[in-house]
Amino acid sequence: MANKITQTTLKNGMKVMLKEIHTAPIISSWVWYRVGSRDEPTGKTGISHWTEHMQFKGTKQFPASMLDKAISREGGRWNASTSHDSTRYFETMPADKIDLALRLESDRMQNSLFDAKEVASERTVIISEREGHENEPMFRVSEAVQQTAFHVHPYHHEIIGDMADLRTITRDDLYDHYRKYYVPNNAVLSMAGDFDTKSMLKRIKELFEPIPKGKVPPRLIRPEPEPKGEVRLSVEGPGETTFIQVAYRFPNATDPDYIPLQVFDSLLAGASGLSYKTSRLYRALVDKEFAVDVSGWSEATIDPYLYRITITKHPKRQPEEVLAALDKEITKLQDVLVSSSEITRAVKQARAVFAYGSENITNQAFWMGYVEMFSSYEWFTDYLNKLAKVTPADVRRVARKYFQPSSRVIGTYVPKGKEA
Amino acid sequence: MAKLIAKPSLPGPEDIFRTVLPNGITVLARSNFNSPSVSMGGYLPAGAIFESDEKLGLADFVSSSLMRGTQTRDFDGIYNALESVGASMGFDSGVHNANFGGRSLVEDLPLLLKLLSESLKTPIFPKDEIEKLRAQILTGLALREQDTSDMAAMAFDRTLFAGHPYSRPSDGFVETIKAITRRDMQNFHRAHYGPKGMVIAIVGAIEPKKAFEAVNRVLGGWQVPCQVDAPALPPHKPVRKTVRKHHSIAGKSQSDLVIGMIGPSRKDPEYFSASLGNAVLGQFGMMGRIGNVVREKSGLAYYASSSLSAGIGPGSWEVHAGVNPKNLKKAIDLIEKELRRFVKSGVTKNELADCQANYVGRLPLSFESNSGVAGALLSIERYNLGADYFLRYVDLVRGVTRDDVLATAKKYIDPDRLVIATAGP
Numbered sequence: 065m066a067n068k069i070t071q072t073t074l075k076n077g078m079k080v081m082l083k084e085i086h087t088a089p090i091i092s093s094w095v096w097y098r099v100g101s102r103d104e105p106t107g108k109t110g111i112s113h114w115t116e117h118m119q120f121k122g123t124k125q126f127p128a129s130m131l132d133k134a135i136s137r138e139g140g141r142w143n144a145s146t147s148h149d150s151t152r153y154f155e156t157m158p159a160d161k162i163d164l165a166l167r168l169e170s171d172r173m174q175n176s177l178f179d180a181k182e183v184a185s186e187r188t189v190i191i192s193e194r195e196g197h198e199n200e201p202m203f204r205v206s207e208a209v210q211q212t213a214f215h216v217h218p219y220h221h222e223i224i225g226d227m228a229d230l231r232t233i234t235r236d237d238l239y240d241h242y243r244k245y246y247v248p249n250n251a252v253l254s255m256a257g258d259f260d261t262k263s264m265l266k267r268i269k270e271l272f273e274p275i276p277k278g279k280v281p282p283r284l285i286r287p288e289p290e291p292k293g294e295v296r297l298s299v300e301g302p303g304e305t306t307f308i309q310v311a312y313r314f315p316n317a318t319d320p321d322y323i324p325l326q327v328f329d330s331l332l333a334g335a336s337g338l339s340y341k342t343s344r345l346y347r348a349l350v351d352k353e354f355a356v357d358v359s360g361w362s363e364a365t366i367d368p369y370l371y372r373i374t375i376t377k378h379p380k381r382q383p384e385e386v387l388a389a390l391d392k393e394i395t396k397l398q399d400v401l402v403s404s405s406e407i408t409r410a411v412k413q414a415r416a417v418f419a420y421g422s423e424n425i426t427n428q429a430f431w432m433g434y435v436e437m438f439s440s441y442e443w444f445t446d447y448l449n450k451l452a453k454v455t456p457a458d459v460r461r462v463a464r465k466y467f468q469p470s471s472r473v474i475g476t477y478v479p480k481g482k483e484a
Numbered sequence: 485m486a487k488l489i490a491k492p493s494l495p496g497p498e499d500i501f502r503t504v505l506p507n508g509i510t511v512l513a514r515s516n517f518n519s520p521s522v523s524m525g526g527y528l529p530a531g532a533i534f535e536s537d538e539k540l541g542l543a544d545f546v547s548s549s550l551m552r553g554t555q556t557r558d559f560d561g562i563y564n565a566l567e568s569v570g571a572s573m574g575f576d577s578g579v580h581n582a583n584f585g586g587r588s589l590v591e592d593l594p595l596l597l598k599l600l601s602e603s604l605k606t607p608i609f610p611k612d613e614i615e616k617l618r619a620q621i622l623t624g625l626a627l628r629e630q631d632t633s634d635m636a637a638m639a640f641d642r643t644l645f646a647g648h649p650y651s652r653p654s655d656g657f658v659e660t661i662k663a664i665t666r667r668d669m670q671n672f673h674r675a676h677y678g679p680k681g682m683v684i685a686i687v688g689a690i691e692p693k694k695a696f697e698a699v700n701r702v703l704g705g706w707q708v709p710c711q712v713d714a715p716a717l718p719p720h721k722p723v724r725k726t727v728r729k730h731h732s733i734a735g736k737s738q739s740d741l742v743i744g745m746i747g748p749s750r751k752d753p754e755y756f757s758a759s760l761g762n763a764v765l766g767q768f769g770m771m772g773r774i775g776n777v778v779r780e781k782s783g784l785a786y787y788a789s790s791s792l793s794a795g796i797g798p799g800s801w802e803v804h805a806g807v808n809p810k811n812l813k814k815a816i817d818l819i820e821k822e823l824r825r826f827v828k829s830g831v832t833k834n835e836l837a838d839c840q841a842n843y844v845g846r847l848p849l850s851f852e853s854n855s856g857v858a859g860a861l862l863s864i865e866r867y868n869l870g871a872d873y874f875l876r877y878v879d880l881v882r883g884v885t886r887d888d889v890l891a892t893a894k895k896y897i898d899p900d901r902l903v904i905a906t907a908g909p
Contacts, residue, residue, distance in 0.1 A: 087518040088493050089848050120770070128780070132769035137838045139845015156852075158845050185783030193786035195737040196806050199632055302735035304626040339572050341563035351560075353616060356623040376623060409568050416570025416589050419521040423853045480735070 069432065069441060070261050076277045077249025080268055081432045081441065083256040085425055091257030092156040092429035095169045096437060098252075099245035100149045101223040102367070103284045110225015111233055111241050113146040114190055118238055119153065120144070121182040123175040126168055128182065138164055141426075146223050149366045150437040156426045159258040163267065169253075170271040173246055183235040191231070194224050201307055201477045202374065204299050209311050209475035212295050213370055217288035247278025254433030257425050288313075288368070291471040298476040306377040307477040308386060312467055314371040317364035317438045323450045324458035325362070325371075325466065327410050331402060331459070332393065333360025333373065335413035337420070344393050345373070353378050354389045366438045371466070383476055397463040401456040411452050418448065493848050495860060497871040501692030507679040507706055511699050512861040513692035514685075516854055522590045522688025522695075523854035524573075524600070525862055527581035529714050530676035532654040541656020542664050545621065546672050547575040547582040551599075552613035555606040559613055562599060571596055575603070579649055580714065580796055582677070587855065590689040594698055601702035604677060609669050621661050628655070632733060632740040632907040633806065639729045640742040640905035644800060648720040678708030685861040687854040717797045722746065723901050731907040739809045739908025743819050747801035747896055750794040750867045754895065756880050757888035758801070759792055763839040764831040764889075765822070766790025766803060773826070774803055777818050784811045784818075796866075801896055809908050816904060824899045830890030843881045847874065 069083040100112050122128035135142045140157035142165070155165035197203040207222050214220035224230075253268065291313060315321050334340020340359070341350075349355040357376040363369055377386055421427045435444045501513040535542040551573070552559045566573055566586075573586030573596060584604075588596045628634045638653050645651035684703075686695040723745075748754045766774035771789035778788035788805035803823075807815045831839075851857050864873050 087516075088852065090852065133838055136769050137841045137845075139842055139847070139849065141846065141849055156849060158848060161845065185781065188783035189779055189786055192738065192784065192806065192808060195808055196786055198737040201630070302733065303630045305623055305630075334567070335570065338567055338570060339563060339574070340567070342560060342567045347560070350620075351616070353619065356620045378619065379623065380619075413567065413570040416521070419519050419589055420587060423516075423519045423521060425852055 070265070071441065072265065074248065074269060074273045076273060076275055078272055078275075079252040079436065080265065081252065081254040081436065082259075082261050082264060083428060083432060084259060084261055085256050085428065086258050088425065089159045089258050090156060090425050091159045091162040091255060091259055092154060092426040093162060093165050093169070093253065093255045094152055094154040094429050094433045095173070096252040096254065096433040097151045097245055098149070098250050098280075098283070098437065099151055100147050101221060101225070102148045102218040103245070104218060104221070104225070105284065107229060108233060108237060108241075109221040109229045110190070110223070111229070111237060112151055113223050113225065114186065114230075114233065115238055115242050116144050116146045116151050117186050117190060118178050118183065118242070119172050119176055121179065121186065122177055123171050124177070125171050125175065131168070134164060134168065140165065148219055148223065148363070148369070152433065154426070154430070162259070166268065166271050170275065173248065173251065173272070174275055176242060178235055178239045178242065180235045183238060187230065190224070191227070194227060194230065197224060201301055201303055201305070201479070204301055205307055205309050205475045205477040206372070208297055208299050209309050209372070209473050210370070212297055212475070213311050213313070213473045214288050216286045217367060218284050218286065219288070219365075219367065219369055244278070244281055247280060248272060248275045249277045250280045252433050252436050254429050254436065256429035256432065283366075285367075294469045294472055294474065296474045296476075298478050300478045300480055302481060303479040304481045305479055306383065308375040308377055308383055309475045310373045310375075310387075310390065311370045311473045311475070313368055313471045314362050314466060315368050316366055317443070321462050321465065323447075324454045324462045326451065327407055327454045328397065328459050328463055329360055329362060329371070330410040330413060331406055332397065333358070335410060335417065337417040338413055344396070345390070348389055348393045349375065349386065352389065354381050354386045364438055387474070391469070394463065394467050398460060398467065402459050404456060407454055407456065407459070411448065414451055415448060493851060494874040495851065495857060496875045500861060500871050501696065502871065503696060505679070505700060505704050507704065508681065509679045509699070509703055509706070510683040510865060511696050512683065512685040512865060513690075513695040514687050514857055514861065515689070515691060516687060516857065517689045519854075520590055520689050521587060521854065522593050522686060522690055523587045523858045524593070524596060524684065524686050525583070525585040525855065525858040526682065526684035527583045527862065527866070528604075528677065528682035529580060530582040531577050531580040532652065533579050533649050533714055534672070534676055534712070537652070538660060539664050539668055540652055540660040541621070541654070542668055542672055543577045543582065544654050544656065545617070545661065545664055546669050547577040548617060548621070549609050549614060549669060550575050550603040550607045552617060553608050553610040554602040555608060556602050558610070562603070565595060565599060569595065573599060578654055585855070593686070593690060593695075597698050597702050601706075604703075605706055607673060609666050609673075611666060614666055614669070618661060621655070622658060625655065625658050625661065630733060632736055632738060635731045635733060635907035636740040636742045636905045639731050639907065640744065640802065640903055643727050643729050643905060644723070644744065644746065644903045645720055648718060650720070650797060675710070675712045678711030679703065679706045680708070680711050683862060683865050685858040687858040687861070720746065720798050723903060726900060726902045726904065728904045729906070731905070732909070733907055734909055736908050737808075738806050739812050739906055740804070740806050741812065741816060741904070741906045742802050742804055743816065743902055743904050744800055744802035745897055745902060747792050747799035748794055748892070749797060749799050752794075754888075754892040755794055757884045757892040758794075758896065760836060760839050760843070760881070760884050761826070761831060761889040761893055762790055762792045762801065763842065764835045765826055768835070768839050768842060773822050774805075774819060777822055778805055778815055782814070782818065784808075784815050788815070812906060812908070820899060820902070823897055823902070827893050827897050827899060830886055830893055833886060836884070836886055836889065840881050840884070844878050847877060
C-alpha cells in the first residue's frame, strides 16, 4: 500500500489527513471524534452512541427531512459508528460530489438541533436496537463477561448502554455531551481518493477552520486494577446451544507487547480476515469435536482491553472438557517455542490482508483515522515490519504474560431448551 | 473542486474478457493492477432444485463438503495450502447453483485455481469429516430455530412460494440433514457437478488472457458426459387473500416481521421500475418511506426497510422490520398503510428523481473492490444483461417514468393479498 499522505493541523486544532488515490472517481471522507463509550459515567451509558444517532437528525441548514436524502441523491454511501474510544462518521461519494459531505460535516460539528421530539422517537429506536442485540445469546454472555472483567474502568459497559440509562437520558444530557466533545480540536478528518491535495486542503480550511475551538474534557481514566483470580459466570436464556466466552486482559494498541500478541493471535485463532481452519484452536477444538466453532478476537484500544475466545460448544461435550482442551493449546504456546516458519506464515497472511484492504478506498480512509485515535499513522505503516521482527521467544513471553487463568473471565451461556 | 481524471471505471465490452471453453465453462476476466491481489468467483448449476423434500439440504451439504478432502489432499492439507499464503476460498449453494469464491495475492492464483479444480472434480467426502460437518450443520439449524429474523423469513417463503422449490430452506431441516448419507452426496456430486453451465470470473492484478490460460490449465479438460440438466421451475400459485403466519419463539425481546408478495424476476422488463419504486418505498435515505414511518416518525424499530429479491425465477418483494413484540400490530398497520398508498399513487416526481440520481451516482462505488467487479461480471452473465450493461445503465435508470413505477406497483402489489410472517414471543 502506498504510504504517502499529507497530515496537518488547522488553526483550531482539527487534524487533517489526506491521501490521494486516483484509481477510481471516488472519495471517502471520515470525521472522527475522540469520544466513545469509555467517556460515559454511570447513569449516562450509551450517550455517545445516542449522540451519534442524533447527528442524523438535522441542523437548520440540513433539516432531518433533507439530510438523509442529500447524500443518497448524489450516489453517496454514508454511515457512522461508535466504539469504546471514538465516534466516526463517513461518506464515500463520487469524487465530484464530496463537497456536500464536507459541508454537511462542518455544519453538524456545531449546529445539530437535538430537537426534543426527535430525541423522544430516537429513544425507542435505540431501545429497539438494544432489544435486537438481546435476542442474541452471544450478546448476553458477552455483555456479562465485559461487565465482570471491568469493575472500575468505563470499558465496563456495552457501547449501546444500559437499558436504565436509555430510559432516563434527557435531551439536555445529549446536547451537553455533543457540545462538549464535538469541537474541532477533538476531531480528525481523514480522506482518501481522487482529489488534489492542495485544493482539497484549501476547501477543508474554508469549511472547518472558522469553527471555534472548544474546551475538551479530559478522557475518563479510571484504571482497572489487576485481576485477582479467575472469575466464572453464567447467563441463562432460550435455545439449545451452549456458548463459552473466555476473556483475558489484553494490552493497549501502543504497548510493545501488542505486536507479538498479534502473531500469537494468528497462530492460536487464525489471521484476522482469513479462514482459520489450520489455527491451533480450530485443530484442537473443532477438528477434535470439542466445539462446532471457535474464534479469537482483540481490539486496538487506548487502554488495556480484552482478548476474547468464543466457543460454540459441541453438543456431546461438557464445558469442562472444552476448557481443558483450550488450556492445553494455550499451555503449549507457553511451553514450546513456535518455529520461525510459523511466524513467517503469519507475516505473509497479514501482508495479503493488507493487499486486499488496499483495493478499497473507503477502507484506506478508515485506517488513517482509526489508528490516529490510539496512535499515529506510523503505527499502520510500520505494522508489517514490526510483525516481521517478532521472534519465537517473544511469542512465548507474551503467551506467558497475558494468558494466565488468574487474569481471565469465563462466561457460559446456558440454554434453557434441550441440547441438540 | 475535486480534480476529475478521466478513467475507464465502468466495466464494458472493451475491458471485460469473456470466452467459453470447449467443455462449456464460461470464463470472465477484468484487470485491476491497483493492488497485488486477485478475486475469483463463480457458480455451476448444482443447487437445491435437484434435491428431494426428504433430503433437503443435500446440495448445501455437498458444497460444504467439497473442501473436506479430495483425492490429492485432506481437509487440513487444503486449508494449510490456502491459509499459509493468506488466500481464502469457499463454497455454498442456493436453489439453482452451487457458488464459489476466493481471493489471493496474484502470485498465488495458480494455487487457488488448482484447489478450486480439485475440490470441484475430485472430492472424496471422507466419512469422519462428513460427520463433523453434519454436527456443525445441526448446531446451525438449532441456532436458526432461535433466530427471529431467520424464522420469519422461512415462514414467509413457505407461504408465499407454497408448492414451489423457492418455498424450501436450502439448508434443510434437522430430520432431512440426519437422513443424508455419504452415498447420497457422492451420487449428487456425480450427477450435477460438471463444466456445463459453469461460470468463473477473475478480477485483479492479472492480464485477462493469463487468467483465462490459468483457468483453462486446470479446468479445460474437465468432462462430465452424464451431467444432469436442471428441471424447469414449476409455476407458483398466487395467494388469494392476506395470509398471516406467526412462529413462536419464547424468551425473545424482539420480534421480526416480513410482509410481502411476489416480485419480478431479474430478467422481467419491469425490473428497473420495480427496483426504483422499491428504493422510494423502503431504501432511499434512511430506509425510504417505510423507514420514515416506522423508525423516524414512530420510533418503533431500529431497522424497517423493503427489498426486492429478483433472480432467475419469480422474485419476492419484501418489507422487513424488527420491533418490540408489543408493537408488532402497530408496525404491521403502518406498513400496510404505506403499501396501499404506494399502489394508489405511486411515487412523486422528486422521489423518483432522487432515486435515479442515487442509482447513477453510486455506480462507481460498487466497483471499489475486485470482488465487487467479479460479482458484477457474474450478474451480467447469469441474467444475460450484455457486456455493455453498465454503459447502458444510466439510460435504463433514467428511462423509468412515474407511470412505469405505478403500473409495476399495481401489477405486483395487492394490499389485500399479502403474506405477513412474524417470529418472536
